[in-house]
Amino acid sequence: MPLLRLALLACVIPCLGFARADDDANLKFFRDLAETRNYTLGRPVSPRLTPDGEHVIFLRAAPRNPTLRLYEFTVATGAERELLSPEQILGAGEETLSAEEKARRERQRQSLRGFTAFEMSRDGASLLVTLSGKLYVVDRASQRFTALPGENWIDPRFSPDGRHVSGVQARELWIIDLATQTARQLTHGATDSLSHGTSEFVAQEEMKRDEGYWWSPDSSTLLYQQTDETGVETRYIANALQPEEKPARFAYPKAGSPNAVVRLALLAREGGEPRWVQWDATTYPYVARVQWAAAGGHLTVLVQNREQTEQVLLRVDPATGATTELLRETDLAWLNLDYEQELPVWLKDGTRFLWTTERRGTWQVELRDASGQLVRELTPVPFGYRGLIGVDETSGSVFVRGGHDPREVQLWRFPLAGGPGTQLTRETGHHSAVLGAGTGRLVHSYELFSGRSGAQVIDRDGTTLAVLRSVAETPPRRPSTQLVQTKSMPAFDAAVTRPADFDATKKYPVILYVYAGPGVKRVNALMRDYLLDQWMADQGYVVVRVDGRGTPWRGRDWERVIKFNFIDTALNDQIAGLQALAAEFPELDLTRVGVQGWSWGGYFSAMAVLRRPDIFRAGVAGAPVITWENYDTHYTERYLGLPQEHPDAYRISNATTYADELSRPLMLVHGLTDDNVYFQHTLQMADALFMAGKSYDLLPMLGTHMISDPLVRLRRDQRVMDFFHQHLKGAGN
Numbered sequence: 001m002p003l004l005r006l007a008l009l010a011c012v013i014p015c016l017g018f019a020r021a022d023d024d025a026n027l028k029f030f031r032d033l034a035e036t037r038n039y040t041l042g043r044p045v046s047p048r049l050t051p052d053g054e055h056v057i058f059l060r061a062a063p064r065n066p067t068l069r070l071y072e073f074t075v076a077t078g079a080e081r082e083l084l085s086p087e088q089i090l091g092a093g094e095e096t097l098s099a100e101e102k103a104r105r106e107r108q109r110q111s112l113r114g115f116t117a118f119e120m121s122r123d124g125a126s127l128l129v130t131l132s133g134k135l136y137v138v139d140r141a142s143q144r145f146t147a148l149p150g151e152n153w154i155d156p157r158f159s160p161d162g163r164h165v166s167g168v169q170a171r172e173l174w175i176i177d178l179a180t181q182t183a184r185q186l187t188h189g190a191t192d193s194l195s196h197g198t199s200e201f202v203a204q205e206e207m208k209r210d211e212g213y214w215w216s217p218d219s220s221t222l223l224y225q226q227t228d229e230t231g232v233e234t235r236y237i238a239n240a241l242q243p244e245e246k247p248a249r250f251a252y253p254k255a256g257s258p259n260a261v262v263r264l265a266l267l268a269r270e271g272g273e274p275r276w277v278q279w280d281a282t283t284y285p286y287v288a289r290v291q292w293a294a295a296g297g298h299l300t301v302l303v304q305n306r307e308q309t310e311q312v313l314l315r316v317d318p319a320t321g322a323t324t325e326l327l328r329e330t331d332l333a334w335l336n337l338d339y340e341q342e343l344p345v346w347l348k349d350g351t352r353f354l355w356t357t358e359r360r361g362t363w364q365v366e367l368r369d370a371s372g373q374l375v376r377e378l379t380p381v382p383f384g385y386r387g388l389i390g391v392d393e394t395s396g397s398v399f400v401r402g403g404h405d406p407r408e409v410q411l412w413r414f415p416l417a418g419g420p421g422t423q424l425t426r427e428t429g430h431h432s433a434v435l436g437a438g439t440g441r442l443v444h445s446y447e448l449f450s451g452r453s454g455a456q457v458i459d460r461d462g463t464t465l466a467v468l469r470s471v472a473e474t475p476p477r478r479p480s481t482q483l484v485q486t487k488s489m490p491a492f493d494a495a496v497t498r499p500a501d502f503d504a505t506k507k508y509p510v511i512l513y514v515y516a517g518p519g520v521k522r523v524n525a526l527m528r529d530y531l532l533d534q535w536m537a538d539q540g541y542v543v544v545r546v547d548g549r550g551t552p553w554r555g556r557d558w559e560r561v562i563k564f565n566f567i568d569t570a571l572n573d574q575i576a577g578l579q580a581l582a583a584e585f586p587e588l589d590l591t592r593v594g595v596q597g598w599s600w601g602g603y604f605s606a607m608a609v610l611r612r613p614d615i616f617r618a619g620v621a622g623a624p625v626i627t628w629e630n631y632d633t634h635y636t637e638r639y640l641g642l643p644q645e646h647p648d649a650y651r652i653s654n655a656t657t658y659a660d661e662l663s664r665p666l667m668l669v670h671g672l673t674d675d676n677v678y679f680q681h682t683l684q685m686a687d688a689l690f691m692a693g694k695s696y697d698l699l700p701m702l703g704t705h706m707i708s709d710p711l712v713r714l715r716r717d718q719r720v721m722d723f724f725h726q727h728l729k730g731a732g733n
Contacts, residue, residue: 026535026538026539027714029476029534029535029538030535030713030714030717031710031714032473032475032476033475033531033532033535034710034711034713034714035064035710036063036064036472036473037066037708038528038531038532039472039473039474039475039528039531040472040528041061041062041063041064041065041066041472042060042061042062042063042470042471042472042473043060043453043454043455043470043472044056044058044059044060044071044445044455044468044469044470045058045059045060045061045068045112046058046059046117046118047073047434047443047445047455047468048120048434048436048443049434049435049436049437049439049441049442049443049457050120050124050436051122051123051124051436051437051438051439052124052439053075053436053438053439053440053441054074054075054076055072055073055074055075055124056072056073056075056443056457056468057070057071057072057073057083057118057120057127057140058071058073058455058468059071059114059115059116059117059118060471061112061114062471063471063472063473064473066111066112066113066114066708067086067112067113067114068112068113068114068115068116069082069084069085069086069114069115070082070083070084070085070115070118070127070129070138071083072140073466073468073469075441075457075465075466076466078466078467080468080469083127083138083140083143084115084129084136084138084143084145085114086113086114086115086131088145089131089136089145090131090132095113095114095131095132096132096133097132097133098133098152099248100152100154101133101152101154103250103675104154104204104210106675106676106704106705106706108204108210109706111706111708114131115129115130115131116130117129117130119156119157119158120158121158121162122158122160122161122162123162124140125139125140125141125162126138126139126140126158126162127140128156128157128158128165130153130156133151133152133153134147134148134150134151134153135147135148135150135153135156135165135167135176136148137165137178146181148165148176148178148181148183149176149181149182149183150167150169150174150176150183151169152169152170153167153168153169154167154168154169154197154198155167155168155197155198155210155211155212155213157215159175159215159219159269160215160216160217160218160219160294161218161219162178163177163178163179163219164176164177164178164219164269165178166213166215166222168195168196168197168198168212168213170190171190171191171194171195171196171197171198172185172186172187172188172190172195172196172197173185173186173187173196173197173213173222173224173267174186175222175269184271186222186224186267186269186271187224187226187267192249193228193229193230193232193251194226194227194228194229194230195212195226195227195229196212196224196225196226196227197212197213197224197225198212198225198227199211199212199225199227200225200227200229200251200259200260200262201250201251201252201253201260201632202253202259202260202286202632202633202634202635203262203287203288205632205634205635205676206632206634206635207286207288207289207337207634208337208339209287209288209289209290211290212224212225212227213225214290214291214292215292216292216297216299216318217292217293217294217297218297219269220268220269221266221267221268221269221318222266222267222269223264223265223266223267223277223290223292223299223316223318224264224265224267225262225263225264225287226262226263226264226265227260227261227262228260228261228262228263229251229260229261230261231258231260231261232251232252232253232257232258232259232260233251233252233253233254233257233258234249234250234251234252235249235250235251235252235675235678236248236249236250237250237672237673237675237678239673240672240702241702248673248675250675252632252675252678253632253633254629254630254631254632254633255628255629255630255631255632255633255636255637255640255642255643255650256629256633256637256642256643256644257633259285259286259306259633259634261281261285262281262285262286262287263276263277263281264276264277264287264290264301265277265321266318266321275319275320275321276321277301277316277321277323278321278322278323279301279303279312279314279323281303283305284303284304284305284310284311284312285303285304285305285306286303286304286305286306286308286634287301287302287303288302288303288304288311288337289301289302289337289342289343290302291342291343291344293344293345293346293350295346295347295348295349295350296346296349296350296351296370297318297350298315298344298346298350298353298370299315299316299317299318300313300314300315300316300326300344301313301314301316301323302314302343304335306633306637306642307334307637307638307641307642308334308335308634308637308638309330309331309332309333309334309335310328310329310330310331310335311328311329311335312325312327312328313325313326313327313328313344313355313372314326325372326344326368326371326372327355327368327372329357329359331358331359331556331560333560333563334560334563334638334639335358336358336559338356338363338387338388339387340386340387340388340401341356341387341388341389341390343355343356343388344368345388345390345391347391347393348393350370351369351370352367352368352369352370352375353367353368353370354366354367354368354378354388354391354398355367355368356385356388358556360381361381361555361556361557362381362382362383362384362385362555362556363384363385363386363402364377364378364379364380364381364383364385365377365378365379365385365388365398365400365414366378367416376418377418378398378414378415378416378418379400379402379412379414379421382404383402383403383404383412383421384402384403384404384405384406384553385400385401385402386400386401386402386403386409386553387400387401387402387409387432388400388401389401389411389432389433389434389435389442390435390437391416391435392435392440392460393416394438394440395440395460396415396416396417397413397414397415397416397460398413398414398415398416399411399412399413399424399433399435399442399460400412400413400414400421401431401432401433403423405525406493406521406553406554407483407493407521407523407524407525408428408429408430408524408525409429409430409431409432410423410424410425410426410431411423411424411425411431411432411433411442411444411462412424413460424458424461424462425444425446425462427446427448427450427452428448428449428450428525429446429447429448429449429450429452429525429526429527430446430447430524430525430526431444431445431446432444432445432446433445433458440459440460441457441458441459441460441465442457442458442459442460443455443456443457443458443468444456444457444458444462447526447527447528448525448527449483449525449526449527450478450527451474451475451478451527453470453472453528454467454468454470455467455468455470456468475527475528475531477500478527479497479527479530479531479533479534480497480498480499480500480502480534480537481495481496481497481527481530481533481534482495482496482497482498483495483523483525484496484581484584486546486576486577486580486581486584487580487583487584488576488577488579488580490549492546492547492548492573492576492577492580493521493523493546493547494523494544494545494546494547494577494581495522495523495530495533495544495545496542496543496544496581496585497530497533497534497536497537497542497543497544498537498542498587499537499538499539499540499541499542500534500537500538501538502587504587506587507586507587507588507589508540508541508542508587508588508589509540509541509542509589509592509593509594509724509728509729510541510542510543510544510578510588510589510590510592510593510594511536511537511541511542511543511544511593511594511595511596511724511728512544512545512546512574512578512593512594512595512596512608512616513532513533513536513543513544513545513596513597514545514546514574514595514596514597514601514604514605514608515551515597515598515599515600515601515604516546516547516548516550516551516570516573516574516597516600516601516604517550517551517566517570517600517601517603517604518550518551518552518559518562518600518639519552520551520552520600521547521551521552521553522545522546522547522551523545523546523547532717533545535717536721539721539725540729541594541724541728542585542587542588544577544578544581544588546573546574546577546578546581548569548570548572548573548574548576548577549561549562549569549570549573550562550569550570550573562639563639564639564640564641564646564648564649565649565652565653566603566628566639566640566652566653567604567607567611567652567653568652570604571604571607571608571611571612574604574608575612575615578590578593578615590615591617592617592728592729593615593616593617593728594616594617594618594619594620594724594727594728595608595609595616595618595619595620596619596620596622596720596724597620597621597622598622598623599622599623599624599625599676599677599705600625601622602620602621602622602623602624602625602669603621603624603625603626603655605619605620605621605622605624606619606621606624606626606655606666606668606685607655607658609621609662609664609665609666610655610658610659610661610662610666611658611661613661613662613663613664616664617664617665617727617728618664618665618666618667618723618724618727618728619664619665619666619667620666620667620669620720620723620724621666621667621668621669621682621685622669622670623669623670623671623674623676623677623681623682623705624655624668624670624677624681624682624685625677625681626654626655626656626681626682626684626685627650627654627655627656627681627684628640628643628650628653628654629643629650629654630678630680630681630684631677631681640653655685656684656685656688659685659688659689659691659692659694660692660694662689662692662694662696664727665695665696665697665723665726665727666689666696666697667696667697667698667699667720667723668682668685668686668696668697668698668699669682669699669701669716669720670682670699670700670701671700671701671702671703671704671705671707672700672701672702672703673702673703673704674703674704674705675704675705676704676705677705679700682698682700686698697723699716699719701716
């Protein structure tokens, strides 16, 4: 029988915290890192300018307490006041969340507590927050808050006129009349498999579309999504620690299986019979984006075919539900969605709109007329567009995120009339902004490679008007990370982190800290990204990251080379990157290389150890997708096609295909209640290895795909480092 080392990591009772008196410097470093959430707690979160541009509303937590409170900042004076805290509502009580809200937060990767979001009325006078499933309207001027009826609300929002609040309760769409404080149910007929007003799993997880309903600009009508999950495979997750509890039920469409059936309906605010939106949902089953613009009252829906090789932007007639085509895009491999902005963005007169596309090989912003015809390109092909911030028609400017170095994200302004852009920020790092409607002001947030971060109000030229306060702690020292490009063909972005006591005369074992898959770039000009790398490096390693082909922001062809084969190009590029770095930096000992990753990175780590034991001496696969036919439809089929049509793509990309080749130590780490990458995947890998007579380590954890508890993170990563110490330290010469 093969050796199975089973270690259960859990914080079953309330955690007692970290031992402090006898902490060595390395454990203290990690403790501080975990408790401050990589030193991000205490920064302004989700800042938004009020309609007059005179104030900023934002959320902020304490430096070591992940509970968000609501604040107001005055631009002219720099004064700040707390508008509302969770304690004012709950007192000494604890925040509670419904199972559905927990699932939505998992989809959003939201691990903070308190007021995790807020809504602002169109006039800026009122704010809407949710706490423990209940709704509260906050009057900004008086700071008084009013509780609204109902509980377990999902996705609450003001109507555009500010007279109503909408939300989903018990899988039905409701509205609350703020004048009378009465709630009224708009939709009916929900069951365990039929819902109204919420988006389905793949829309939330893969399309980044959380909304399931939309208000008309005049507040007279709502468009809502009906989701029928009758045909979707049902999965159950049990609490292994409490076997007497009933398992949680999830509708999860795995690759090749039926998706939820999505329909859209228009319904008057007073109720009545719905008007169904009409399109060829058989050919285009995915509703990727919905936008109901105040400009011209345009209602548009972006739909995709199942293979995601074709998408159509439709204009909807709100009176009838009939649709007309505005534009169509195709791609032989797949079409990406722009996650940064709700598109299209219509100009005020309703005669033109902004659109983004990859049709010319890189992402660009276009200006189109009301019929969908191209007017002009606003950003050039060589420019590395990363996201649309918004349009300021007063100055005739479009603000975007991007730049020519894919490791950085800068702020740029381009003229609507066409012409060269103006770079507004230059410091090395990642910059983002929120544009105040009609004010020409932006809230600029930044994280720099130097370690500085902050948020400030700027004008359209980039001039600083005011600075928002951060109470976040500062790391005791900056990581030693060096950003480089490999001297290979093609060249890869790479990051090298050395120990604080680095000795150039020594050779060090290497940990490849990896993702390597689509949609995620691991080498970024962000200091906080490398704090964990430094923690690992300080234990006697050089930690390396490499972005090979298949990763984003290097153009269409760079990314789409992985079509129908997830692993071969990714694996070859990571090895080529390692070898190129070792040729340049002799301290890298390629006879002692470990690999570690989570999710897709966990999949890569398992594959690396299985397929290339000549390079990788040990691997840690965290929450890995092992069998892609058991991952969700929208993600998997985009890259591998349908399993019924492309079985070889799934066989090649399946980690169990190579189970009998394992000859190096492999640790599998997975949360037992993960509802994104199910624990099934790790069990399939473990079973395949067992049947092949191979040894492996298994570390099951109590938790989901997202691990945020500081003590759990510490214990997991300590176990990972112990594994690398055992198998890399002292190995080789």
